[in-house]
Structures are given as structure tokens and as C-alpha cells.
Amino acid sequence: MMKAQKDKLLQEQGTDTRKVMLEIKDLYKSFGDNHVLNGFNLKLYQGENLVVMGKSGSGKSVMIKCLVGLMQPDRGFISVMGQEIKTLDRETLDVLRSDIGFLFQGSALYDSMTVRENLEFPLRRHTEKVGVVADTGPLVLEALESVGLAQTMNLMPEELSGGMKRRVALARALILRPKIILYDEPTSGLDPITAKEIIELMRHIQKKYDTSSLIITHDVDCARVISERMILLVDGINYAEGSYEELITSKDPKVEAFFKK
Amino acid sequence: MAQVFQVPKKIRRFFIEIGELSFFAGRFFKETLRQPFEFKELLRQCYQMGNRSMTLVLVTGFIIGLVLTLQSRPTMIQFGAESWMPNMVGISIVRELGPVITALVCAGRIASGIGAELGSMRVTEQIDAMEVSGTNPFKYLVVTRILATTLMLPLLVILGDAVALYGSALVEYFKGEVSFRLYFNTVFDALSYGDLIPATIKSFFFGFAIGLVGCFKGYYCKKGTAGVGLAANTAVVFTSMLLFVIDFVAVFISDIFYEL
Ligand SMILES: Nc1ncnc2c1ncn2[C@@H]1O[C@H](COP(=O)(O)OP(=O)(O)OP(=O)(O)O)[C@@H](O)[C@H]1O
Ligand SMILES: [Mg+2]
Numbered sequence: 088m089m090k091a092q093k094d095k096l097l098q099e100q101g102t103d104t105r106k107v108m109l110e111i112k113d114l115y116k117s118f119g120d121n122h123v124l125n126g127f128n129l130k131l132y133q134g135e136n137l138v139v140m141g142k143s144g145s146g147k148s149v150m151i152k153c154l155v156g157l158m159q160p161d162r163g164f165i166s167v168m169g170q171e172i173k174t175l176d177r178e179t180l181d182v183l184r185s186d187i188g189f190l191f192q193g194s195a196l197y198d199s200m201t202v203r204e205n206l207e208f209p210l211r212r213h214t215e216k217v218g219v220v221a222d223t224g225p226l227v228l229e230a231l232e233s234v235g236l237a238q239t240m241n242l243m244p245e246e247l248s249g250g251m252k253r254r255v256a257l258a259r260a261l262i263l264r265p266k267i268i269l270y271d272e273p274t275s276g277l278d279p280i281t282a283k284e285i286i287e288l289m290r291h292i293q294k295k296y297d298t299s300s301l302i303i304t305h306d307v308d309c310a311r312v313i314s315e316r317m318i319l320l321v322d323g324i325n326y327a328e329g330s331y332e333e334l335i336t337s338k339d340p341k342v343e344a345f346f347k348k
Numbered sequence: 349m350a351q352v353f354q355v356p357k358k359i360r361r362f363f364i365e366i367g368e369l370s371f372f373a374g375r376f377f378k379e380t381l382r383q384p385f386e387f388k389e390l391l392r393q394c395y396q397m398g399n400r401s402m403t404l405v406l407v408t409g410f411i412i413g414l415v416l417t418l419q420s421r422p423t424m425i426q427f428g429a430e431s432w433m434p435n436m437v438g439i440s441i442v443r444e445l446g447p448v449i450t451a452l453v454c455a456g457r458i459a460s461g462i463g464a465e466l467g468s469m470r471v472t473e474q475i476d477a478m479e480v481s482g483t484n485p486f487k488y489l490v491v492t493r494i495l496a497t498t499l500m501l502p503l504l505v506i507l508g509d510a511v512a513l514y515g516s517a518l519v520e521y522f523k524g525e526v527s528f529r530l531y532f533n534t535v536f537d538a539l540s541y542g543d544l545i546p547a548t549i550k551s552f553f554f555g556f557a558i559g560l561v562g563c564f565k566g567y568y569c570k571k572g573t574a575g576v577g578l579a580a581n582t583a584v585v586f587t588s589m590l591l592f593v594i595d596f597v598a599v600f601i602s603d604i605f606y607e608l
Contacts, residue, residue, distance in 0.1 A: 157476050181482040189480045195473040199465075212482035259481075 106133040107169075108267050108299045109154065114163035116149055123149050124160070125323035131267070131301050136293065138302045138310045140345060141320030147303045148192060150320070151269050154301075155187060156180055168266070185213045188260030188268040188298075192275060194252040196244040196259070203227055203240045206259050213263055230258040233295065234288060250281035254288065261292065268292075270302045274309050286312050307346060319345060365586075372564045376494055379487050386492050393496035401457045401504060408453050409508035412445060413437070413515030421523065430524060437516045438535035443543050446509035448595055451554035454501060455587040459562035462493055463583030466566025467576040475567070490567060494559035501555025502548055546602035553594050561587040 109131040116124040123146035131137050141147045152158040154165060156172050165172045167183055175183065196205050206227045231237045234254040244252060253273065260268060273289060274282035286309055293300060304310055310317060311331050319327040319334065319342060327334060327342050335346050417437055424430055466489060469475050478485040513535060520526040565583040569575045 152476070155480050157479060177484075184480050185482060187480070189477070191473045191477055193472055195477040197469075197474050197477070198472075208478070208483065209481035263481075 105135075107131070108133055108135075108167070109301060110164070110166045111150070111154065112164040114150065114153060114165065115161045116146070116153060116158070116163075117161060123323055124153075124163075127163075127320065127323060128325050129301075129318060131299055133299050134297065136300050136302065136313050136315045138304060138314035138317045139320055140305060140307075140310055140317060141303075142305065145320050146323060147320060148271055151189075151271055151301070151303055154269065155184060155189060181212065185209070185263045186266045188263070188265035190253075190256055190260050190268065190270045190273055192271040194244075194249075194256040196252055196256055198244045200244075201240075202231070202236075202242050202244070202247075202255050205244070205255065206230055206262050209259065209263050226262060230262045231255070233261065233292065234258045250277055250284065253277065253285055257285075257288065257292070261296065264296065266298060268298050268300045270300060270304075272304055272306075273302065274304065274306045279308075282306065282309065289313060368568075369560070369564055372567075373560055375486065376491060376560070379484070380491050380495070382487070384487075386488050389488060390492045390495055393492045394500055397458055397496050397500045398503065400461070401454050402507070404453050404457055405450050405504050405508045406511050408449060409446070409511040410515040412449055413441060413512030413517075414519055416440070416445070416512075417516040417519040418523075421519070433520060433524065434516075434526070434531050434534040435538040438513060438538050439543060441512045441516070442509055442539055443547055444595075444599075446512055447505045447547050447551050447554060448591065450505045450508040451501065451551070451558065451591050452588060454497075454504060454555075455558050455591060456584055458497060459558045459565075459583045459587040460580040462497075462559065462562030463565040463569075464576055464580035466490075466493075466563060467569035467579035470567065470569040471571055471573070471576055486567075490563045493563050494556065497559030497562075498552055498555040501558065502551040505547070505551040505554075542602075542606065546598065546605070550595065550598040553598065554591055557590045557594060558587050561590060 107130055109129065111127060111129040114124050114127040115122075127146075127150060129137075129139070129150075139147060139150070149158060153160045153163075154167070154172075156175075168186065170179070170183060172180070172183075196202075197208065200208070207223050210223050210226070227240065228237060231240060234257050236251060236254050236258070239247060239251065239255065244255070247255065257273075270289065273285050277285065289300070289302075290313060292298065300313075302309070302313060314331050317329060317331060317334055318325045321327075321341055327337065327339065329337075334342055337343065417433065420436065421430075421433065424433055424436070466475075469489070475485045475489070478488060513532070517526075517528050517531040520531050521528060562583045565579040565586070569579040
């Protein structure tokens, strides 16, 4: 009894015993006079689905790019599975990145390569991780099957619809069996039905591979279905945090603005 | 008044660009020497570049040889120097026209192609995607392309020279009744290593410039589809300008050697 209470207290104080997969502390980033992030904080725990919501242009993509070292922040501490990004050399960073799947906002499939070559691309450097020597076929097939697109193996990206591209991109992000998946607006630019399919797929993958996910979105439906915890990014800081139910009942005008239909 | 101040701003922008380009070139040399080497991609790029610009080089080379001979014949005849035609045409093609025209054609074809291709990869985040999947995009995309243009341009120049001479020989054959055998014998007698070597070295630099500027413009392409168009466009303009500068310097240097 006493112990359970203590655990709950610890959890509320943020000294959680769950493993921290990603941590951002006090992140600052500006482009000239455009101050995008002004001290943003975030923690992603193991096995969790964390949704970050923010308006268009609020710096969500900038934040997620700083996380994987695609952009250098002006100031702040970023660590992935206990390793501080800033201090890593290229080799170590590459190894660390193989544990992170990244789904880009526009899918970012290589348009000069077939679907198969797209999926094989991450394997070029990280064969030892997944234990493939010569034939990458079965691995590619499995990844494509898990997104339900095995038949597209030899097509070019331009022959796919937007929704299919997103799935192939998801398969590509999954092929190295990452521990963390970062989704940058997984449902943007898709019709509601296809968006729902993608969300279902994300949940399925989460269960199957036991990943921790950071999902960036401004789609309220997506957030409601998938989030266990949410952060609202407003004015470059984490303006509000909590579960979907907590946030939707909030009386703060800036928070309400997100959920107004 | 504002117009007057625009000029120095443009000039300043130009020098900043030159600085950035030099930095980019420095990075190319550093990364070229570092493992792992992307041989397969290099071969693919070489093949594609040769394949894409060969027809163009063949056609322009042939026409230049034809036209140059047709145009200069009457004057040469006037001076009674008809028998010097192969020498004159041969030397001007091999030393100057062949390399410069091939390079200009390739600047239009290859530099703009690279600018647009890398530009759209930048804009659609494909370059970022490469980076996070453990492949250094600079090595995979930029180094292979610059090496490919540097290696392929001299070959294309040789090809262009050959068809230009052939075009010229054709005119001589029909108009001056000079046999192909005689024509090419005269040309090869007139040419020395002093003509071939500087022209070949120059071609390597031309190829390097084409790849470098194309990649530079594409790699740092601004967001938006307008950015891609701009990257392709400025790549051609900037490359063409750079080609003439290189040509000037090359001629200047080889002139010093001729004097010795
Ligand atoms: N490379 C860059 N150079 C200059 N400004 C940039 C750059 N990248 C992003 N920005 C600026 O940072 C701000 C945040 O951009 P970001 O792409 O993170 O928005 P976002 O929250 O992802 O929006 P969206 O929902 O539309 O994707 C924007 O104002 C944008 O103009
Ligand atoms: Mg974004």
C-alpha cells in the first residue's frame, strides 16, 4: 500500500523508473529572427506512444530533426537511449540511428529507385544488425507484408498512391527493427479513410515490434486514437502536457483552440 | 539610388558564393579519400552521364566541324592556303573548340540535370532520409557525381573532337577533293603532344567544374519547387561562366609552356 503510493508519487514527480528512450532538455533553435524553439522539453519512455501537437510552422519538424542530428540546435541537451547526440562521432551516430525509424512528412522515398531498392537502402550499412549477408529478399518481403504491400516490390515510387507511399516509407523505417519510431505527420495529405488505415497500421506495428513512438501531428483524430500522453507545442515550448482526456477538458484558450472543430 | 547600391550587393553575393563553392570543393576532396568508396554508384553515374550526353556531343561536334570548315574555306582559298585547311581546323578543334563546346553542351545537359535531381532530393527530404539510414549522402550523391563528370568529360571531348574532324574531312572531301586518308594524315602530322596534353588536362577541369557546380547548387537547394528550378538554372549559368574562366587560365598557362 505504502509502496504503491510512493511509486505513484515518484511517477508524478517525473522520477519514473521506466527507461527513458529520448530526452530533450531546454532546446533552442532560431533561423535568423525566427525563434522557432524556445526551451522545449520532452521525455519519451519505453513502450510509450507520445504525441506532439502543434500548429503548422510551430517547429515540430525542426524539433524531430534535431533529435536525429539532421539539424544542429542552438542550445540544449538531446539524448537518445542515454547517449548525448552532440558528443557522438559519425560512426556511433550511425549505429544509434539504426535504432531509430524515421517516417518523413512527405514519405521521402528515393524516386530513382524501386520499392525494393528503397527498402534495401538502409541495409547497405547495417547488414550486421539484422544478420543478412547476401539475400535481402525475405527481409524486404517481410517488411512490405507488415504494411500489406508485398505486391509492390518492383514498382517505382511514382507508380504508388500517396497512401501507399506512406506505407512503403513506414516499411523502410521498420526494416532495421528500430526501438524507437519517429513519425512526422504520418497522416498529413491523406484522406480520412487512408489516414485511419495508417493509424491502425501504426498501432499494429507498435504491438508487433514493441517500439516506442514519438508521433508528430496536427490531426486531432490521430492523436485521440493513438496517444497515451500528449504535449502541445506552442510558441516554441511545451505549453501543455497530459492525456488526451485531460487536455480536451482544459479551459486554457490556447489548448482549446487545438480541439475546436 | 537603390539601383546603385544593388550592384555592390550583387558583387558581394557573388564572392560569398565563390567562397562557399571553394568550401564545398574542399569537402569533396576530404570525403573522396575516406572509406567506404561507392564504386557501384560511381560506375552507374559514369554510364548515365556518358549515355545522356553522347548524342548531343556527337551532333554538335559534327556540325561544328562541318560549319567551321565551310566558313573558313573561302578565306583560306583567297590566301592560297587551301592545303593548310586540315592543319588549321585540326588545331582549332583539338586545342580549343572541341573541349569548350563539349563542356558547354554538357553544362546545359549534365550540370542542370544534377542541379535539378539533387535539388528535388533535398526538397523532398530524400537527402535527409539517406543521412538517417546510415549512408553519407555527400559521398553517395556528390562525390560520385563529381568524379563521374571529371572522368567522363575528357572521353566526351575526344568523341566530340573525332566527329568534328570527321565533319570537316567530309567537307574537304566533297569540296576540295581531299581524300580522308590525306586529310587525317595532315591533321595528325600537324598535331603534337603540346596540343593534346593541355587540352586533355583542361577537359578534366571542365568536367570537375560541371559536377561541382551542379552538385553545389542542388545540394543546397532552397525549399519549394521554385528552388529546384532555380538550382538547375543557376547551375548552368554559373558553370558556363566558370568554364570560360578555366579556359582563360588554361590557355594562359599553356601559352607560357609554348614559349619555353
Ligand atoms: N532550414 C530552414 N531554414 C530556415 N527556416 C526554417 C528551416 N526549417 C524550418 N524553418 C522555419 O522553422 C519554422 C518551423 O518549421 P517546421 O518545418 O518545423 O514546422 P512544422 O511545425 O513541422 O510545420 P508543418 O506542420 O507545416 O510541417 C518555420 O517557420 C520555418 O519557416
Ligand atoms: Mg513539419
